[in-house]
Amino acid sequence: MMDGMSSSVIPRKxxxxxxxxxxxxxxxxxxxxxxxxxxxxFTSLKSESEIFSSAAFALPSDFQWSNFSVAWAKGNFNQTxxxxxxxxxxxxxxxxxxxxxxxxxLAQIPTGWNKLLLVFVLFGAMIPFQVMLAPLFTLxxxxxxxxxYPGIILPYLAFGVPYQVFILHGFFRAVPKELTEAALxxxxxxxxxxxxxxxxxxxxxxxxxxxxxFVATWNEFAMxxxxxxxxxxxxxxxxxxxxxxxxxxxxxxxxxxxxxxVLPATIVxxxxxxxxxxxxxxxxxxx
Amino acid sequence: MTNMDLFQTPRGQAIVLMAPAxxxxxxxxxxxxxxxxxxxxxxxNGIRENRDWVGLQNYHxxxxxxxxxxxxxxNTVIWTILSVVFPPxxxxxxxxxxxxxxxxxxxxxxxYYLPVIxxxxxxxxxxxxxxxxxxxxxxxxxxxxxxxRWIVDWLGDKxxxxxxxxxAYVWQSVGFSMVLxxxxxxxxxxxxxxxxHIDGANRREIFKHVTLPALRPTITIVxxxxxxxxxxxxxxxxxxxxxxxxxxxxxxALWAFTQSMQIFDYGRGSAVxxxxxxxxxxxxxxxMRWSQRREEEAR
Numbered sequence: 001m002m003d004g005m006s007s008s009v010i011p012r013k014x015x016x017x018x019x020x021x022x023x024x025x026x027x028x029x030x031x032x033x034x035x036x037x038x039x040x041x042f043t044s045l046k047s048e049s050e051i052f053s054s055a056a057f058a059l060p061s062d063f064q065w066s067n068f069s070v071a072w073a074k075g076n077f078n079q080t081x082x083x084x085x086x087x088x089x090x091x092x093x094x095x096x097x098x099x100x101x102x103x104x105x106l107a108q109i110p111t112g113w114n115k116l117l118l119v120f121v122l123f124g125a126m127i128p129f130q131v132m133l134a135p136l137f138t139l140x141x142x143x144x145x146x147x148x149y150p151g152i153i154l155p156y157l158a159f160g161v162p163y164q165v166f167i168l169h170g171f172f173r174a175v176p177k178e179l180t181e182a183a184l185x186x187x188x189x190x191x192x193x194x195x196x197x198x199x200x201x202x203x204x205x206x207x208x209x210x211x212x213x214f215v216a217t218w219n220e221f222a223m224x225x226x227x228x229x230x231x232x233x234x235x236x237x238x239x240x241x242x243x244x245x246x247x248x249x250x251x252x253x254x255x256x257x258x259x260x261x262v263l264p265a266t267i268v269x270x271x272x273x274x275x276x277x278x279x280x281x282x283x284x285x286x287x
Numbered sequence: 288m289t290n291m292d293l294f295q296t297p298r299g300q301a302i303v304l305m306a307p308a309x310x311x312x313x314x315x316x317x318x319x320x321x322x323x324x325x326x327x328x329x330x331x332n333g334i335r336e337n338r339d340w341v342g343l344q345n346y347h348x349x350x351x352x353x354x355x356x357x358x359x360x361x362n363t364v365i366w367t368i369l370s371v372v373f374p375p376x377x378x379x380x381x382x383x384x385x386x387x388x389x390x391x392x393x394x395x396x397x398x399y400y401l402p403v404i405x406x407x408x409x410x411x412x413x414x415x416x417x418x419x420x421x422x423x424x425x426x427x428x429x430x431x432x433x434x435x436r437w438i439v440d441w442l443g444d445k446x447x448x449x450x451x452x453x454x455a456y457v458w459q460s461v462g463f464s465m466v467l468x469x470x471x472x473x474x475x476x477x478x479x480x481x482x483x484h485i486d487g488a489n490r491r492e493i494f495k496h497v498t499l500p501a502l503r504p505t506i507t508i509v510x511x512x513x514x515x516x517x518x519x520x521x522x523x524x525x526x527x528x529x530x531x532x533x534x535x536x537x538x539x540a541l542w543a544f545t546q547s548m549q550i551f552d553y554g555r556g557s558a559v560x561x562x563x564x565x566x567x568x569x570x571x572x573x574x575m576r577w578s579q580r581r582e583e584e585a586r
Binding site (some may be wrong): 026033036121128130138154155189218240261 | 295297298300301303304305306307309311312315316317318319320322323326333368381384385389390395397398399400401402404405406408409412413414415416417422424427429431445455469472488518519520522525526528538540543544546547553556557560561563564571573575577578
């Protein structure tokens, strides 16, 4: 929209050589950026002998789909896929709900403590959980929850809260207080206002956070490494790591295992692309 | 106060709404952080009933008797400096380019952002295979170009391994900075740029006097976020080298984990954690103050 206005002010040069050079270099760098993905994809479809005889970026001559089925079976993907799915499907919506509830209360119900509580919560967004892996293990272990779904979901929820509250609080605060006050006068409780007014208006932000959190939870490795010790409770990243350790002598199958681990998040990304940008930036840049 | 009262006052409703998030956050995020500080003054192997207080012994050990700690410290500093310079710089360049009206702008952005959503552990696995000294991508390409004397054992050479991992990290993290800069560029006043055009300013002058000042808050945010995420470097190092060869790619976050969870010395591991925590706080606290001030000014 802005561009339309500006082009009427300044006569646009027909072909700007600087822009053409820029375009060419952006495309070249993009090819480099894409190369690892293409390399992995091609290797995953090649037979072992073809990997050693053909050029790195040569198309597979004969698609070895069996790499995928063999890697799936060897890597115990049945189990790790179910574990990752269960953890993600429970954690992501539940985390968003509790974060949204807290963000609403912090933004719209004055209690005198809100500012302090907000700083307390935001603090967590900046602290690397990697420094607390050992005490986290000790805590979860003392509750007898090592190798259980709750044992991993509860810490995931805890470390998801700060960022989501930060984004949602910023969004809820922008809603005029008069709206809430009018509804309160009409006899609505804050629970009703939250459910009937704030949840519906924040759907775009919630979807952005949902997708970001889906990817983050799906990809999480460090906490799972500490909290899920039993092979049968591993998530996909743990499964891939162990696969690499055990079966790295068959490159085709190893690459098939990588592709299968990465694929769900990639598909989600490609479908919901625009939400990623809005989710990431709504809080961080526009503040 | 009965249950009914609690649900009826605004204060009570606020408590009910905040309780789940605050409870789970306090227990599983804040408590471990306090516990790591406590543990750093204790001697514990993770199994024994009692944790014994040992004062500053753990800190004394890691600072004076643990050569790996200083390697990890040095690597963390190098890694952080590199991560604050290269991914943001590349991200800014890409964002400036992709902010122009170009054909295929959307797919280009998508390509650059794609590695961000790939699991770091999968990135590690991918790049480990690409760095394979015999059949990997880099070795193959250098051989094809007749440059086989440049081939080194990318992840097995003590001098090279850290930088090999860093290249993979750049590949993964540039898209993140790029997206933040692209968003920041939306806040640059278009009419100012047009006015500068009319006044005959060239591209460099416009960048220096219009775009760059408008980007200043974004730059701060990107730099702080890059610093924080670089301190967390764990997955990618664990997956690519596990800290080897001969601890040459060891980092503070990974060394803390190794000490506690693999050597079962929780005290020393926690002391390493506290050092990392302290470094993080030195960066985070001023940033939080700054952003809060900025927010209050914006109101």
